[in-house]
Amino acid sequence: MPEQRLPPAVDHDQPRIMEVSPAKTVRHVPLAPHQLTDRITPARDVFILSHVGIPRARAEDWWLDVTGLVSRLRRFTLNEIKQFPKKTVSSLHECAGFPMAPHIATRRVANVAWGGASLATILDAVGVEPEARYLWSYGVDRGVFEDVKSNVYVKDMPLSRIPTGDVLLAYELNGEPLDCEHGFPLRLLIPGYYGTNSVKWLYRLELSDRRPDGPFTTRYYNDPIEPDPAAPEIKTRPVWEIAPESVIVSPAKGDRLSLEDISIWGWAWADGGIRDVEVSTDGGNNWMKAELEERMGWAWQRFTLPWQPTAPGSYTLQSRATNSLGRVQPANNARNCVYEIEVHVVE
Numbered sequence: 001m002p003e004q005r006l007p008p009a010v011d012h013d014q015p016r017i018m019e020v021s022p023a024k025t026v027r028h029v030p031l032a033p034h035q036l037t038d039r040i041t042p043a044r045d046v047f048i049l050s051h052v053g054i055p056r057a058r059a060e061d062w063w064l065d066v067t068g069l070v071s072r073l074r075r076f077t078l079n080e081i082k083q084f085p086k087k088t089v090s091s092l093h094e095c096a097g098f099p100m101a102p103h104i105a106t107r108r109v110a111n112v113a114w115g116g117a118s119l120a121t122i123l124d125a126v127g128v129e130p131e132a133r134y135l136w137s138y139g140v141d142r143g144v145f146e147d148v149k150s151n152v153y154v155k156d157m158p159l160s161r162i163p164t165g166d167v168l169l170a171y172e173l174n175g176e177p178l179d180c181e182h183g184f185p186l187r188l189l190i191p192g193y194y195g196t197n198s199v200k201w202l203y204r205l206e207l208s209d210r211r212p213d214g215p216f217t218t219r220y221y222n223d224p225i226e227p228d229p230a231a232p233e234i235k236t237r238p239v240w241e242i243a244p245e246s247v248i249v250s251p252a253k254g255d256r257l258s259l260e261d262i263s264i265w266g267w268a269w270a271d272g273g274i275r276d277v278e279v280s281t282d283g284g285n286n287w288m289k290a291e292l293e294e295r296m297g298w299a300w301q302r303f304t305l306p307w308q309p310t311a312p313g314s315y316t317l318q319s320r321a322t323n324s325l326g327r328v329q330p331a332n333n334a335r336n337c338v339y340e341i342e343v344h345v346v347e
C-alpha cells in the first residue's frame with residue numbers, strides 16, 4: 001500500500017458543482033507530434049488532463065477567494081475578475097506526463113492564446129504581506145488518484161515568478177470562454193511552467209511562507225535530484241519550469257520520401273526560450289544547426305533544416321534543442337528526451 005498523505009484539510013467553502021462528468025481520470029491527447037501543424041493549436045485539439053474528473057459548474061455560482069498572507073481577504077465574483085483589464089498571453093502548454101513515470105516522454109503539447117486577468121494585478125488589489133513566499137492554488141475537483149485520496153487539487157508556485165511571469169487567471173482559450181474540460185469558469189495559467197501547475201476550476205488562492213503539503217504538490221510532480229553537498233536534505237525538485245524540448249512535425253514517422261529536396265521542420269520550446277536546435281539525419285552521429293525563429297513571448301519557436309538525402313534507404317531523424325541557459329535535451333530516459341522518427345527515402 002502506498003503511504004497515505006492527506007492534503008490540507010478543506011475547512012472553507014467551495015463553489016457549488018452541478019455534476020462531475022466523467023468522475024474519473026481523463027487523458028485525452030488528440031494530436032501526435034506530426035499533427036502539430038498549426039502555430040496556434042485549435043481549442044478542440046488541445047489535450048485534456050484531469051486526475052480525478054471534470055467538475056461542471058455555473059459561472060454565477062463561482063468565486064475566487066484570496067486568503068493567507070494578504071492585507072485584505074477578498075472574495076471576487078467571476079464578474080469582478082472580468083472587470084480587471086483583460087490580458088492575452090500566447091503560451092506553450094505542456095503536460096509533464098504521468099507522475100509515476102516522470103522519465104517517459106509523452107509529448108502532450110499545444111500552443112494557445114489564453115485570456116484573463118493578470119495575477120499581479122489581483123495581488124496588488126489585496127496587498128501581499130512581506131513574509132509571503134508561495135502562492136497556493138486550489139481547484140475544486142476531488143477524488144482518488146492512484147490510491148491516494150484528495151479533497152482538493154492544490155499546487156504552488158514561488159511568488160518570485162510573478163513579476164516577470166505573465167501569470168493569468170484565465171477565463172478564455174483562443175478567444176472563446178474556457179470549456180469545462182480546460183477549467184471553466186476560471187483557471188490559473190503559469191506560462192513556462194508544466195501544465196500540472198496551472199490549476200483548473202480555480203476557486204481559492206492562498207499566500208503562504210511555505211510549500212503546501214498535498215499529494216499533487218509534495219508526493220507527485222517532484223523529480224529526484226543529485227543532492228547538493230551544501231543542502232543534502234533537498235532530494236527532489238518540484239516539476240515547475242519546462243525543460244528544453246523539440247519535436248519534428250514534418251516529415252512524419254514512417255513517411256516515404258523521394259530523393260529530392262526535403263524540408264525538415266518542427267517546434268522547440270523551454271521556459272526562458274530556446275537558443276539552438278540541431279537536427280540529425282543519421283541517428284545522432286552528426287548534428288546540423290537548424291534555422292530557428294526568435295523567441296516570441298512564451299510561445300514555441302519554429303525550426304527548419306533543408307535536407308537533400310543522397311541515397312535511398314531508411315533514415316533516423318532527430319531534433320535536439322538547447323535552452324537560453326545552455327541546457328540540452330537528454331538523449332533518453334527523460335520527459336524531454338530527444339525526439340526521433342524513422343523515414344524511408346525511395347528512388
Ligand SMILES: Nc1nc2c(c(=O)[nH]1)N[C@H]1C(S)=C(S)[C@@H](COP(=O)(O)O)O[C@H]1N2
Nearest residue numbers: 048049050051095139153182195196199200
Ligand atoms: N484542478 C485541476 N487542475 C489541473 C489538473 C487537475 O487534475 N485538476 N490537471 C493538471 C495537469 S496534469 C495538466 S497537464 C493541465 C492540463 O490542462 P488542460 O487539460 O487544459 O490541457 O491541467 C492541470 N490542472
Ligand SMILES: [Mo]
Nearest residue numbers: 049095096196
Ligand atoms: Mo499533466
